Amino acid sequence: MSSIVNRQEKMFSLLYRCEASRATFFSLVDSNGDTMLHLAAKLSPPSQLARISGAALQMQRELQWYKEVESIMNHPLKDVPNKNNQTTRELFTDEHKDLLVKGEEWMKGSSPSCTVVGALIITIMFTVPGGNVQETGYPIFKNKKSFTVFIVADAISLFSSSTSVLMFLGILTSRYADEDFLKSLPKKLIFGLSTLFLSIATMMVTFCAALIIMLNGRLEVVIPVVLLASIPVTFFMLLQFPLLVEIFMSTYGPGIFNKKMKRWY
Template identity: 55%
Template sequence: MEAHPNALGARINDYGQTALHMAASLGHVRMVEELVGLMEPQYLKIVDDDGFTPLAIAACNSGHLRLAQCMVNKNCNILTIPIKKQNLLPVTLALQPSYNEMGYYLYSLTPLELLKAENGIQGVRLLYWCFRMGELGVALDLLKKCQELVFAQRSNGKIPILNIAGMPSIFSNGSGLVFWKRWIYNCASLLVKFISKAYNMLGMKEIYKMKLVHAQATQILKLLCEKVSVLESEEDCIKVFNGMCDAAREGNAEFVVELSKASPPLIQRSTDNLWSIFFYAIACRQAEVFSLIHGLRFKHGLATSIDRSKNTMLHVAANLAPSSKLNRISGPAFQMQSELQWFKEVENVVPQGYRVHQNFDGMQAEDLFKENHTKLRKEGEKWMKETASSCSVVGAFVVTIMFATAFTVPGGDNQDSGYPMFMEKKLFILFLISDALSLFSSATSVLMFLGILTSRYAEEDFLISLPTKLIIGLSTLFLSIATIMIAFSSTILLMLQQASHSWVYLPIIILSSVPVTLFVLLQFPLLVQMISSTYGPGMFKRNMKPWIGGPDILEGSRAKIKGA
């Protein structure tokens, strides 16, 4: 190195890279540290043919924090050198591949003035990648320090902060977790503070991270609402409303609520096609967003909206749901049930006269629903019949076995009296009760499945009638299988009562529980889902309290309520 002092800055490949570039791209920490220790600070500013400094290479290729630390300690000015083509700073490059540790480090040392300069273009680009990669910590800190970036726009006119509209998961409050994880979620902060060892146990680390992200998202949304409440530009109002439409599509109810409270006229806006956010909520089957209409005192005006194709809300509900939504529901029969529940819910909101309204094609919403759901109805009919056929075979088999068993009791009959030999035994009484229950329940299940096979399969039958029959059929079939195992076990135990090998009792009991356990694991979740979807509280919240002011609040803002 003493004989060739310029060797450290020499370009050694066809891409114009130095030895430090190559070592950084390969993630060789020790080699980078040795090279940086030998070279002068200005060598770290050398860019390759694509405009990458060694720090930029390390930021987007390796993510090793020590690489960045040794380079920045040598020359902190390299933090301010963007790559030529995309004009991105090293901190932004680090966040693109989610190298969060390096991203946090580089952000903490990047001059804030640089992120504000040139109309905040570097800050906007950093925000964009923060929201795109879900790194809300850096985004929140930057927005707090540079609030002028809250409503800053990219070169394409889009506002990065509105990306949170399409991220409903970051606003999760833990309601979708199982009960014990929900308890950890609610107590996460205290548990992490006092029980450090539990932090990495039972998924607590992920739950705490979820709560942290939710808190960050809420603060970011609050900053956005502060800007939205004083918006005057029609163009900016349109962009915010488009963000609300994105939130409606993705089911981000919290985003819709908070922005509507910040600027009430937004909730009554519509697109060029005269669609309000509730049209999008219906089209994408977002129940939580659509339920918000029940908390509006002016919902009549929204419920009577008609788009440019003369479609009402009910016509939109008559269209088939996106496949991504239908595929979350088990079985086409219950997919059809869900579609009917949506149609009936919207029908209850739309006034009577609008239910028979015809669109440009001359179709009422009910006719459109039948046309669009013909294929799903046929698939649901086929699924129900196949399920009923399979289960009825099992039920008929149980009926046959238990009917025969009733006349061939264990131990036989007393030749003198004609009564069963074990009449006075408690296990024999248990056998008789189990046998009777199994026979009656299996016979009931067979009748229910026969009822399913002979049903008419009209659209409305999938709402209550068919699911109810299937619920009763599966419930009684489950009871018959459970009781037939009890009857079998009691018979075996009765026979072995006088035996000296009492150790055989436990294996018999365990083995007899296997069929019941398998049935529970395979069919019980479906049964629970059926009961919940048919008789549960449902996906809609009809008793929602008013959450925004009435029409008097909006009276002075009619100019802003016109279609975007």
């Protein structure tokens, strides 16, 4: 029981692999009438929650624990109330109500800054360097290969930043039920951050192509300017990319339990 209460993934995996005693183990009930699923529905110890960054990811991990234990519990015990007359689902909701609020605040606090960045990219994209030929209305540099690179990268940056802004606006207007923290909200955040990074990368390609066009390929000027312009972009991506990786692994990774762990006998 302590492996569930203290969220010990490795110990739980070992117990899961012990098929002979697994059914007996998950049928146990403690003195408070709590089943294994009741214990999984309780809030993790603060020391375990502190290992995970962000209240939204903490809520997701709590749901993963609950869902995993629920999937292997005996069906008759799933909806049995404890001595406080609480079902497992009611206990989970009661125990995690504060974390749910913190998770919502964390998601809504992270989204506006990314929305602002995406909106800024939208406003500066699709400005054609050099202007147009007055007689025809076509861009002056339309026959240059670097201009083709500029147009393609500019279009990708514009579309991806627009998509990113829409995804973050969707996060801000989501309902924030506890179940949404398992898949729905993390998927939106992953997609929003991914498209934002794509828009930033293609924006830099657009900027480089525009400089090459305007300066007629003078690399001794283009390279230093591009390096200087890359500094704030690099800082932003270094700060946000680890978060994207963590959310992706938490949502689409192998899971918190190793069900293929070898037995100790």
